[in-house]
Each structure stands twice: as structure tokens, then as C-alpha cells.
């Protein structure tokens with residue numbers, strides 16, 4: 001959680017560009033979605049540690065309270081959800097750390113009086129890899145949000161479904177049907193987003209209702 005005194009507030013789904021500068025002047029910039037939305041100077045990020053990465057291991061392992069970072073943002077005006085958007089059904093689909101902007105949307109929805117029916121499909125390797133697991137359980141107590149988890153590598157003992165990657169068929173079974181005419185937000189690693197978006201269009205969801213955010217990687 002970053003304290004940004006002059007933060008202008010942000011919409012759910014937006015991101016920031018974060019710039020790090022080493023002592024020798026070397027700079028690296030990466031984008032991170034905002035888990036927080038609305039007003040206030042507390043800006044929340046959630047960073048997945050990519051072992052071979054340049055920036056994410058530093059943010060996860062080395063950044064300390066009191067360190068200063070350079071932020072640019074909030075950025076992005078397309079991959080956002082606002083309570084006044086009129087769709088009565090909203091489908092969120094996350095792969096791994098792609099949950100971050102979708103959590104911001106679920107939080108914004110929970111604290112609004114929107115009657116939209118939200119569904120979240122969250123694909124992640126194992127239960128231990130879930131970001132915001134207990135908060136999602138908490139949010140799902142609200143009948144306006146339904147959460148479905150897919151564990152791709154290992155799952156809990158006694159789980160109703162064995163660990164398996166999403167397929168077009170298991171996706172279709174978990175999301176709002178085409179007839180519900182949902183706004184769809186898909187976020188995660190590039191390959192995940194491309195596979196899911198392709199399946200959605202094949203299943204008949206209008207492409208212009210499917211918004212995507214690619215985090216990079218495979």
C-alpha cells in the first residue's frame with residue numbers, strides 16, 4: 001500500500017506506471033494495476049514475483065516501508081467499471097495476478113448500490129497462489145457476487161473438481177450466459193487472455209463487450 005499524498009483518486013480497473021531508478025541512474029518502468037479504487041491517498045498494488053524478472057522480485061522482496069517510488073497515473077480509460085454503467089450482468093475472468101484490477105471492480109461494486117449481477121471466474125495454479133483469497137470469500141457473501149475458482153495445478157483435498165486448466169467448455173459452464181448480455185472483463189498473462197477472449201467470441205459473446213488487459217509473459 002503506497003501513500004500518495006496528491007493522488008487524484010482512480011476508477012476500478014486503472015493502472016499505474018511505476019519507475020525505479022538505481023544508484024547508477026539505470027531506470028526500469030513497469031505497469032501495475034490498482035487493487036484500490038475511489039478517493040483517498042492510499043494506493044494498493046499486488047505484485048506477483050516473477051523469479052527471472054527485473055522489477056517484481058525487488059518490489060516483493062526488497063522494498064521497505066518508507067522507500068520512495070515514482071508513479072505515473074492513474075492510467076487507462078477502457079478497462080474500467082463504474083457503478084453507473086448500465087449492464088445488469090458483469091463477468092470478470094482473471095488468470096493469476098490478473099485478479100488485481102478485477103478485485104478493484106468487485107470492491108467498487110460491493111460498496112456501491114449497483115444491482116448488477118457480478119460473477120468472477122478466477123484461474124490460478126493452486127489455492128496457495130490465490131491473491132486476496134479471504135477477501136474474495138468475504139465479498140462473495142454478497143448475493144450480487146458469485147465467485148468460481150479454477151485451480152490448474154493442484155487443488156484442495158475433497159474439491160468437487162480435480163485440478164485442470166480452463167477449457168472452452170468449462171469456461172462456458174462457469175460464466176454468465178450470452179443471453180444475460182454481460183459486460184466481460186478478462187485480465188491476466190497474455191496467453192490466458194488471448195485463449196479466453198477467443199473462446200468467448202466463439203461462444204457468441206459480442207467482441208465489443210469483451211474488454212481485455214494483458215499483463216505480459218506467456
Ligand SMILES: Cc1cc2nc3c(=O)[nH]c(=O)nc-3n(C[C@H](O)[C@H](O)[C@H](O)COP(=O)(O)OP(=O)(O)OC[C@H]3O[C@@H](n4cnc5c(N)ncnc54)[C@H](O)[C@@H]3O)c2cc1C
Nearest residue numbers: 030031032033046047048053054055056097100215216217
Ligand atoms: C496494464 C498492466 C497491468 C499490470 N498489472 C500487474 C499487477 O497488478 N500485478 C503484477 O504482478 N503484474 C502486473 N503487470 C505485469 C508487470 O507490468 C510486469 O510485467 C511484471 O511484474 C514482470 O516484471 P519484471 O520486471 O519482474 O519481469 P521482466 O524483467 O520484465 O521479465 C522477465 C521474464 O518474465 C516474463 N514476464 C513478464 N511479465 C510477466 C507476467 N506478467 N507473467 C509471467 N511472466 C512474465 C518475461 O516474458 C520475461 O521472460 C501488469 C502489466 C500491464 C501491462
